[in-house]
Amino acid sequence: MSAEDFLVLENVKTFFPITKGLILKRKIGEVRAVDGVSLRLRKGEIIGLVGESGCGKTTLSRTIMQLQRATGGRIFLEGRELTALADEAVRKQRINFQMIFQDPYASLNPRMTVSDTLGEAIRTRRRLTGKTLLAAVAELMETVGLSPSLMRKYPHEFSGGQRQRIAIARALAPQPKLILADEPVSALDVSIQSQILNLLTRLAKEMELTMIFISHDLSVVKYISDRIAVMYLGRLVELGPAEAVMADPQHPYTRALISAIPVPDPKVERSRKRIVLEGDPPSPMFLVSDPPRSEAALEEVAPGHFVADPESFLNERKAHAAVVA
Amino acid sequence: MPLLQVDDLTTYFHTRNGTVRAVEGVSFHVHRGETLGIVGESGSGKSVTCYSMLGLIPMPPGRIERGRALFDGKTDLLGCTPKELQRIRGKRISMIFQDPMTSLNPYLKVSTQIMEPLQLHEKVTKKEGLRRAIAALEEVGITEASRRVHFYPHEFSGGMRQRVMIAMAMITQPDLLIADEPTTALDVTVQAQILELIRMRQAANKSAVILITHDLGVVAGMCDRINVMYAGRLVETGTAEDIFERARHPYTIALKRSIPSLGQKGKPLYTIPGLPPDLSKPIPGDAFALRKGIRSGGKYANVAPPLEQVSETHWVRASDCELPSLEEVLNEC
Ligand SMILES: Nc1ncnc2c1ncn2[C@@H]1O[C@H](COP(=O)(O)OP(=O)(O)OP(=O)(O)O)[C@@H](O)[C@H]1O
Ligand SMILES: Nc1ncnc2c1ncn2[C@@H]1O[C@H](COP(=O)(O)OP(=O)(O)OP(=O)(O)O)[C@@H](O)[C@H]1O
Ligand SMILES: [Mg+2]
Ligand SMILES: [Mg+2]
Numbered sequence: 001m002s003a004e005d006f007l008v009l010e011n012v013k014t015f016f017p018i019t020k021g022l023i024l025k026r027k028i029g030e031v032r033a034v035d036g037v038s039l040r041l042r043k044g045e046i047i048g049l050v051g052e053s054g055c056g057k058t059t060l061s062r063t064i065m066q067l068q069r070a071t072g073g074r075i076f077l078e079g080r081e082l083t084a085l086a087d088e089a090v091r092k093q094r095i096n097f098q099m100i101f102q103d104p105y106a107s108l109n110p111r112m113t114v115s116d117t118l119g120e121a122i123r124t125r126r127r128l129t130g131k132t133l134l135a136a137v138a139e140l141m142e143t144v145g146l147s148p149s150l151m152r153k154y155p156h157e158f159s160g161g162q163r164q165r166i167a168i169a170r171a172l173a174p175q176p177k178l179i180l181a182d183e184p185v186s187a188l189d190v191s192i193q194s195q196i197l198n199l200l201t202r203l204a205k206e207m208e209l210t211m212i213f214i215s216h217d218l219s220v221v222k223y224i225s226d227r228i229a230v231m232y233l234g235r236l237v238e239l240g241p242a243e244a245v246m247a248d249p250q251h252p253y254t255r256a257l258i259s260a261i262p263v264p265d266p267k268v269e270r271s272r273k274r275i276v277l278e279g280d281p282p283s284p285m286f287l288v289s290d291p292p293r294s295e296a297a298l299e300e301v302a303p304g305h306f307v308a309d310p311e312s313f314l315n316e317r318k319a320h321a322a323v324v325a
Numbered sequence: 326m327p328l329l330q331v332d333d334l335t336t337y338f339h340t341r342n343g344t345v346r347a348v349e350g351v352s353f354h355v356h357r358g359e360t361l362g363i364v365g366e367s368g369s370g371k372s373v374t375c376y377s378m379l380g381l382i383p384m385p386p387g388r389i390e391r392g393r394a395l396f397d398g399k400t401d402l403l404g405c406t407p408k409e410l411q412r413i414r415g416k417r418i419s420m421i422f423q424d425p426m427t428s429l430n431p432y433l434k435v436s437t438q439i440m441e442p443l444q445l446h447e448k449v450t451k452k453e454g455l456r457r458a459i460a461a462l463e464e465v466g467i468t469e470a471s472r473r474v475h476f477y478p479h480e481f482s483g484g485m486r487q488r489v490m491i492a493m494a495m496i497t498q499p500d501l502l503i504a505d506e507p508t509t510a511l512d513v514t515v516q517a518q519i520l521e522l523i524r525m526r527q528a529a530n531k532s533a534v535i536l537i538t539h540d541l542g543v544v545a546g547m548c549d550r551i552n553v554m555y556a557g558r559l560v561e562t563g564t565a566e567d568i569f570e571r572a573r574h575p576y577t578i579a580l581k582r583s584i585p586s587l588g589q590k591g592k593p594l595y596t597i598p599g600l601p602p603d604l605s606k607p608i609p610g611d612a613f614a615l616r617k618g619i620r621s622g623g624k625y626a627n628v629a630p631p632l633e634q635v636s637e638t639h640w641v642r643a644s645d646c647e648l649p650s651l652e653e654v655l656n657e658c
Binding site: 016018050051052053054057058059106145146147149150152153157158159161162165182183186188189190191192193194195197198201216217218219220223256257260261262263264265266267268269270283285 | 338340342345364365366367368369372424427468469472480481482483484485488509510511512513514515516517539540541542543544545546565566569579580581583584585593594595596597600603
């Protein structure tokens, strides 16, 4: 296995059945949340994953984590096929990959203090107890910009952003190889956001941490990622070096996304134009009777810069991008 | 007369580890048709300010120590009975909460939850309620709403849950909408659509909006006036132009400098070093001066810095703090 193939996704699909009827639960269709994603990650690489709300980003990361089993396709971590592992073996692997969840409150145990939560996470890797454990907890809290004096508090005693930092600390505690960060800084104000971004970039370098970083904030994604993957309706529609994707977006969806980034200047904001994608955003719900979609395929337009066919996107969207005031 | 006039709002939490002074003497107002932004560091009291006005502070440990929040010139939200407050909340004042998962009930279908405020305040039939619930979901850009309305919250994506919350808060057409980080989970195209919806409703109903967000781009586009909070206090308030072009308080200036879009790739971002102060210890003077890495002349070490008027619209809390340079910041980290 080469370092190029730290994490490999081959045509990964994750569907949720839609059923009808209370008792028989006849399957009438499915939500094709992830519908054929292929991707290779280098060790130590940070990939930014962006895309429309509901396009399948969280489902894709849960599928990589094996919190949700794939409906199709294969996933390899360091050459080992995760999709072929039994549940027990998956649990053993889980220490190597950590997820930072989108909803920090729901993912923290409300009955555990911060020091319990972080202590438990640290002990999955290092057998520390007593004072040394507390010292490790304190160090970890400082790393993410939380005062160790807050150690004995419960999640509900924290603000939204403070909770997210606890969740980040918990993910870092077992010294994972792969981090799936689902909107990790969306709940943070910009100064703490920049602290966390500096921290994550530093850790990625120092610990050769590989990371999939989901965010809707393109300026954040551009800052932190080596490459950007743009997802739309369960598939990748653009993939390339962060700079190339931002400076020279090829796919109409990526263009719309970039044009909608809010600018922190009231004069610019009040008079700007955005590319608004007209027509219905298509839904990932398919009926049993619907024909299968065409194969997911990306074309290389420049070295390392891949794009899906814009025609099929526009047809699926049944509309064209139009510039409106 | 403003739709909401808040004076000297002060909310503490009396916990076993001491008294957390979450909001300390905050005053502001918002008119009909106006959007007021609240920005500030995580933990600076933005949410607690709004929860206090809606009677949503858990008591104990929380307590509103003093203050007044006059709504529509008549009702003091901090002094009225729980019954009165309940009549206003969800009907005349709605809130979009920061954490969609904690404010949606995981065991109830989304349809039941969206229809609740309608059934409670407008006594509509089930059929009419469902029709309006579907329309409300469509308005926030949820496709196949007539099918999805019957889903449970966990069957929605994060951004869709957030939009369910928004639909719920707007369904009764409130006079005051308090939106606490309403678009954090949304991609920028959906965000633009939601913000446009909030703007349109506001214009149609002549309603007021309080928008809490850390996204300064959103603030710039949406807000007429902005409150900047630090450590439970208001440190600066003014029009969007006052804050973006003529900011005075060192915290506001540092906040603007930390925006990642201004940072270049690969180069570290500007950040404010150190941590915000521990709110369980009394802070007699300038809270920002306590921050590690911030230089201060000590003028406000023990006296509360006054809020000084800069112009007709612009107020700033006095401070003699100086920001460190980027190099100094990086040495700190
Ligand atoms: N139930 C509680 N018990 C004790 N302290 C609390 C409680 N709720 C909030 N706090 C404290 O009050 C302070 C203000 O919290 P608040 O939620 O208003 O912050 P915020 O400005 O909304 O931050 P964020 O941007 O992270 O959401 C924080 O220091 C927090 O720890
Ligand atoms: N457990 C589930 N059952 C049925 N449908 C689901 C389930 N989980 C997710 N979905 C659907 O799968 C699609 C993709 O959801 P996902 O949460 O992956 O989106 P996302 O890209 O993370 O969006 P967001 O940016 O809003 O968080 C959505 O249409 C969602 O409704
Ligand atoms: Mg998600
Ligand atoms: Mg908050």
